[in-house]
Amino acid sequence: MSSILTNTSAMVALQTLKGVNTNLEKTQSEISTGKSVATAKDNSAVWAISKVMESDVKGFKGISESLSLGESTVAVARNAAETTTDLLTEIKGKIVAAQEENVDRNKIQTDIDALRDQITSVVGAAQFNGLNLVQGTDDVNILSSLDRAPNGTVTATDITVNRQDLTTTAGTYGTGASLASNITAGAAAIDSTGAANSVELTYANTSGSDALNLTINGSAITVAFDTDAATMIDNAEGQINALGLTGITASSDGSGVLTLTNTNSFEEFNVGYDPGGTDTIALNNNGTADSAGAATGSGSTTLTYRAEEVALSTSAKVNEGDSYRISVNGNDYDYIAGKGETMEDVARGLKTAVDAGDETGVTTQVAGNATDGFKVLVDYDGSDATAGASMSLADNGQAGGVASGGLFGLDNIDVTTDTGADAGLDNVETLIQNSIDAAAGFGSAQGRIETQSNFIDSLVDSLKAGIGTLVDANMEESSAKLQALQVQQQLATQSLSIANQAPQSILSLFR
Structure with a gap:
């Protein structure tokens, strides 16, 4: 049946043409934008995921800039610490030279003062964009990552760089809890009289034949039996003093008591004793009697320093x-x-x-x-x-x-006297070690920042690739599809034209 009111063929052809045009429009959009998902209506789930990832990429680019700034700041501090170490090493050389008595210590002190001033200058200038990591003690946090949890929560992660104070400040004494x-x-x-640095050995000869054996820091003496304990202790006194041990003096009171006195400032000595047989030794060390009482066997004690x-x-x-x-x-x-x-x-x-x-x-x-x-x-x-x-x-x-400050005491190094030169040599070692530790700490932090920066750059590339996989159009596929759709469009247009011409045949019935 033919109808001039309803053309079913034309309706079918029109729907086909509309569908082809819709697909053609989408394909042309993919080709022009390069994206298969350009808006939320294309694929809302994929579009939402891609936008979250794009925001992360933007954040990581900001983090990369933060890491670059932080790495430069730490590099300046590391260079300052390394330079300080070199200058302190030069100061050590000057102090070593001042150990000799036949040098002009005043001129050496002038050189040390100049090197010290240079260290102060280096420490003061070691700032990047106003931040100096070799002054003060507060840690510095450098934004290093944004960690996204499965529930969507984002947490910022920092790399903490410890400040390394290389100033010479004395600090301020506390007023808080007692320590x-x-x-x-x-x-x-403290005194120089020898008190509290002596050992008394009270010897009792009961066997009548045994020898007394003593050692002082490995120097051994043997006192043969002679008449009685007092005589043997007198003999021991002579042998010990004959050893020529610096700062060690032996004395006898004539009744069997041997006193060893140490006048060395910081050197202590081990004293060993063996009374032999059934003979006994009562020990009194630095004014305190041995809790074990009289010793019948061998033993040892420490003759402490004067300090x-x-x-x-x-x-x-x-x-x-x-x-x-x-x-x-x-x-x-x-x-x-x-x-x-x-x-x-x-x-x-x-x-x-x-x-x-x-x-x-x-x-x-x-x-x-x-x-x-x-x-x-x-x-x-x-x-x-x-x-x-x-x-x-x-x-x-x-x-x-x-x-x-980490270089506390540098200002007070004075090699113009024997005592000052000796103290300076010991103290500068501590300062050098503090400076070395500071440089090592900054070097470790700089290495970590550099590693994190490289990772962030790689991560951004990976995220971009992932976003592209989700939303980018397959251009080869889109190109081929465009050609096919253009042919389909032409055919659908032709089909619609034919369908629209079909009712014209009804006119022939009225001629």
């Missing part, structure tokens, strides 16, 4: 701002700990502080280890002083101070 229990001075006074000990805790944690003090004759010498420091750092800082003081005849040394604890040994040679036979020694500690 007095972490530091203990060994005696109320007094200021012992630091083996268990207490050191926090930034912890302030420790050694007082000599009422003069306070402080060291305030910085971030990440240990009791060894505190001990070396206190040594440096005392060395920088004006105490005539006072010398110091750091002894000990992490297991047994660190000590500051303070010695006083009364022959060089005018204050009398002894000097008072005290200690204290409080939290809440402002940390001393």
Whole structure:
């Protein structure tokens, strides 16, 4: 049946043409934009994912810039620390030269002062965009990543760069909680009289024939039996003094008591004894009787140095701002700990502080280890002083101070005297190590930042590739599809034209 009101063939042809045109329009859009998903209506789920990933790419590009800025800042600090290390090494060379007595120490001191001023200049200038990592103690955080959790939560991740204070500031003593229990001075006074550094051996000869054997730091003597204990001890006195041990003196009281005295500032000696047979030795070390009483067998003890000990805790944690003090004759010498420091750092800082003081005849040394604890040994040679036979020694500690600089004590190196030259040689080693540690810390941080920067660049490329996989059009496929759709469009147009001409045949029925 034919109808002039309803042309079914034309309707079918029109729908076909509309479908072809829709596909052709989409294909042309893919070719012109290069994307298969250009808007949310193309594929809402894929479009949403791609937009999240694009925002991450934008963020990571900002992170890359942050890392570049941070790497440059750390590089400046590393160069400053390395330069400081080189300058401190030159200072060490000057101090070594000053150990000789027949040199012009005043001229050497002038050179040291110039090198010190150069270090101050380097530390002050080591800033990038106003940020100086070799001054102060506050850590610096460099944005390094954006971590997206499965639930969509984004967390910023930082690389923390520890500041390495290479200034010479003395710090500010704290006013907080007491830390007095972490530091203990060994005696109320330090002196040069030999007190508290002697060992008494009281010998009792009961067998009537045994020899007495003694060793001092490996130097052995044998005292043959002779009449009685007193005579044997007198003989022992002569043999020990004949050894020529520096600072060691033996004396006998004529009744069988041998006293060994050590006048060395920091050197201690091991004393071994073997009374032989049934003979006995009663030991009194530094004014304290041996708790074991009389010894019938061999034994040993330590003849300590003349210096007094200021012992630091083996268990207490050191926090930034912890302030420790050694007082000599009422003069306070402080060291305030910085971030990440240990009791060894505190001990070396206190040594440096005392060395920088004006105490005539006072010398110091750091002894000990992490297991047994660190000590500051303070010695006083009364022959060089005018204050009398002894000097008072005290200690204290409080939290809440402002940390001393990593090169604390550099300003006070003075090689114009024997004592100053000796102290400077020891203290400059600590300063060099602090500077080396600072340079190593910055080098490690710079390496990590560089690695993260390379990773971020690679990650951005991977994200871009992933986004392209999701939304980019396959141009080869789109091109081929365009050709096919253009042919389909022509055919559909022709089909619609034919369908529209079909009702014309009805006119022939009315002729």
